[in-house]
Amino acid sequence: MFDQIKRAVAGQILRGRWQAGQRLPNEAELSSLYGVSRQTVHKAIALLAREGFLVRRRRAGTFVATGRRDRFALPIEDIGDVVARDGRVYEFRIRDRKIFRNGEGIRWPDLPDGTPILTLECLHFSDGTPIQHERRLVNLDVVPEVVDESFDVVAPSRWLVDRVPWSSADHTVRAVNATAEMAALLGVEAGAACLSIRRQTMHLSRPVTLVHFLSVGDRFSLSGSSITDSATELNL
Structure with a gap:
């Protein structure tokens, strides 16, 4: 309680x-x-x-x-909103979904062994062209209701943004080359320039999701803001 x-x-x-x-x-x-x-x-x-x-x-x-904190903030934004804002038609396809227990066929380092995890693989499209591949892990101890969501209409990212609270997110961003497998899915040549984003969201001290996005370099852009939070100490 x-x-x-x-x-x-x-x-x-x-x-x-x-x-x-x-x-x-x-x-x-x-x-x-x-x-x-x-x-x-x-x-x-x-x-x-x-x-x-x-x-x-x-x-x-x-x-x-x-307190005072200086940081660079990347937005947690639904890819569908990004595509629509550019005046294009957004679509997504769920390619795979499975349930595992941590340590049994899958490993999420920040979760205890045995924690139930939903895995999702998704492909995102803009005007019919693939722009981003998503592989996501969801902590079912924190979001058990996601098991009952079909994702027939709403993409996983939108569903989670709308329903699941989070308090912090860690990002790792890298420039990579598409493997043959990813190139085939994204409709580019093997070795094409891509942007890799790994993000873990937390609610208080509990991991909520761990997701890896792979976006085609010339079909996707990323921006953030430099933020300063400042406040004076209480004079008590």
């Missing part, structure tokens, strides 16, 4: 309901709000403080953490 309260409080912070530097309701108020014991709230708040979401100040209360 405390894990559910932890996610609920973190969700309020991530959605901007509680801003950096803002004082949270006290534990008694949160206990009443969520209908759980104060002990459960206390444990959830303590974990969020340990993970850097909150700052606890004696006799003053609990506050949303503040």
Whole structure:
């Protein structure tokens, strides 16, 4: 139960309901709000403080953490939206889907052995031309409902963006040459220039998805922003 309260409080912070530097309701108020014991709230708040979401100040209360971070941010954007924005017709095809347990035929380094994983392979098209290959792993301990989704109408990336909360994402971007297998799928010559993006999304400390995109170099572009988050320390 405390894990559910932890996610609920973190969700309020991530959605901007509680801003950096803002004082949270006290534990008694949160206990009443969520209908759980104060002990459960206390444990959830303590974990969020340990993970850097909150700052606890004696006799003053609990506050949303503040600080200063400089980073380069890549957007998590649905490929269908990108294609539509360019005035083109988007399509996708699911090529394969399977369920494994981590360590049994597949390995996700950040998950314990035995964790159930859904694997998806998808091809994305713009005006009928393939532009991106996607191979995705989904942590079924975090997103069990994805098993019941057919993806007949909605692509995996769109479904996940719309339904699954995430708090951070790590990207690895590389310039690569298409293998013979990928070249055949993407309709290019073997060795063609491609952009490889590996991304892992997290919700709090739990991995949600691990995905690898391979995009044809002259059919895809990527942009991001340099972001500075700044705030002053609370004078308490």
